[in-house]
Amino acid sequence: MKHAFLLLLILPALAILAAGTAFWILWAGPGPIDQPKTLIVEQGSSVSRLAYQLEREGLIRGNATTFRGFARLFGGNAPIQAGEFQLRPKMSAAAILTHLQYGRPIQRLVTIPEGMPSVLVHERLMQVPYLTGNIEVPPEGSILPDSYSYRRGESRVAVLDRMRGAMRRELERLWGQRGGxxxxxxxxxxxxxASIVEKETGKPSERRMVAGVYTNRLRRGMPLQADPTVIYPITRGRPLGRRILRSELNADNGYNTYRSAGLPIGPIANPGRESIAAVLNPAQTNALYFVADGTGGHIFADTLDQHNANVQRWYAIRRARGEM
Known part of the structure; x- marks a missing residue:
């Protein structure tokens, strides 16, 4: 009897000890990874799916079944986030689950500056090492310049679709706010x-004024005479790297706004929000001309005589700098 009684005391104690040991080894104690690891969690992953992924990638002790069991008991009800996560060395299974439920995924961004032409958007996306697949050069003016997040292993097509969708939505919003x-x-x-305004303005504060000049010219049937439209069919938006040739100013290609009045046949870059807003609500001005002022901005003129005087001042600045 005495031995049986002792056995009844020892067996529960052994069971508690075994359970505690399993809890520590398989759930709360140090994990098997000995260096930082990156884990990519797909959209819609459940605890069960995650458990098999962690087992397959050797990130937990034990197996998927034990992880699921401990997660149900101790893991809470918060959903698993999708994204790319950085796991620390020796991270426990419990800590991994908490990190995937409440932690911050690695933020990866690709930035498209205002006025970037589509050939360079294509190059930038193709150079991102963590994106997959190929894309064609998107139509000019179809991308909204901004910073876009992406997941490691995501397709370039998906990221490009987000950029184009952002432009469609923003253009619809701004068009609804256009002025008379x-x-x-x-x-x-x-x-x-807007793509012309974007390429002509070095100072954001001038966008509406430049848009006002072009608005006046369009209403009067005057050629816009915008140098970037001459350059675009030559380089597709890349820097020209030299002065424009007389033959290029005379070229008839649908883009040359020196040769023809009105708008060119298409955009010459991907304009940002502010340039789109500027052409939809241009400054009220009588100005028809502008030229560089030597500070990165422009000086505006209502008449050709005023403009010619401003051009001569700009030439004097350039000569003083040794540029002419």
Whole structure:
């Protein structure tokens, strides 16, 4: 009897000890990884799916079944986040689950600056090492410049679709806020003119004024005479690296706004929000001309005589700098 009684005391104690040991080894204690590891969790992953992934990648002790069991008992009800996560060395199974439920995924961003042409957008996306697949050069003016997050292993097509979707939504929003003094008759025309404004302005504060000049010229049937439209068919938006040739100023290619009045046949870059907003609500001005002022901005003129005097001042600045 005495031995049986002792056995009844020892067996529960052994069971508690075994359970505690399993809890520590398989759940709360140090994990098997000895260096930082990256874990990519797919959208919609459940605890069960995660458990098999952790077992397969050797990130937990034990197996998927034990992980699921401990997760149900101690893991709470918060969903598993999708994304890319950095796991620390010796991270326990419990800590991994908490990190995937409440932690911050690795933020990866690709930035498209305002005015970047589509050939360079294509190059930038193709150079991102963690994206997959190939893409064609997107149509000019179809990308909204911004910073876009992406997941490691995500397709370039998916990221490009987000960029194009952002432009469609933003253009629709801004078109609904256009003013009565805008000279563009369609959202597509707004993108074309905004791309010219984007390439002509070195100072954000000048966007509406430059848009006002071009609006006045369009209403009067005057050629826009925008150098970037001459350069675009030569380089597709890349820097020209030299002065424009007389033959290029005379070229008839649908883009040259020295040769023809009105808008060119398409955008010459991907304009940002502020340039689109500027052509939809241009400054009220009588100005028809502008030229560089030597500070990165422009000086504006209402008449050709005023403009010619401003051009001579700009030439004097350039000669003083040794540029002419």
């Amino acid at each position: 003094n805008s000279a563009v008759a369609s959202p597509e025309a707004a993108i074309i003119l």
